[in-house]
Amino acid sequence: MITAALEGLGELLTTLSRAGTAVRLATGQKGHDIAEELAEDMRSRSPDDRGNLDASIRVETADDGNALVIAGDTPETARPTSAGTVYDEALLTEYGTTDTPAQPFFNPAVEARREEIGEAIARTAEETAGEF
Numbered sequence: 001m002i003t004a005a006l007e008g009l010g011e012l013l014t015t016l017s018r019a020g021t022a023v024r025l026a027t028g029q030k031g032h033d034i035a036e037e038l039a040e041d042m043r044s045r046s047p048d049d050r051g052n053l054d055a056s057i058r059v060e061t062a063d064d065g066n067a068l069v070i071a072g073d074t075p076e077t078a079r080p081t082s083a084g085t086v087y088d089e090a091l092l093t094e095y096g097t098t099d100t101p102a103q104p105f106f107n108p109a110v111e112a113r114r115e116e117i118g119e120a121i122a123r124t125a126e127e128t129a130g131e132f
Helices: 009-016 020-045 052-056 089-095 106-131
Strands: 002-006 058-061 067-071 078-080 086-088
Touching (some): 020 058, 020 067, 052 067, 086 089
Antiparallel strands (some): 002 067, 078 086
């Protein structure tokens, strides 16, 4: 499984405002929207021809409210070896094996959107701070 968390926005906006609960709800949706766009970018970069990897790329909400983008960690992406060890297709694809070259899809999507994500977080912080 590969995971990316969009963190920090809620804490920043809570600091900027006394309405912590309203801020968390507002930032949670914005973080979720950004995470969904990132997940779609990952799916478009995935070389998966069977669809298992693409289908495993999803957005979940962590206990702390942060949006998580996850690839793999599903029964469909589990790849057992003859020795009984189970590896995840997401990791095997992203980093390669001794027999298969890496076909990165996760980290390149994060890197390609790093600036955009930072700008969206800053923009949301400014907009939300002006509301209170």
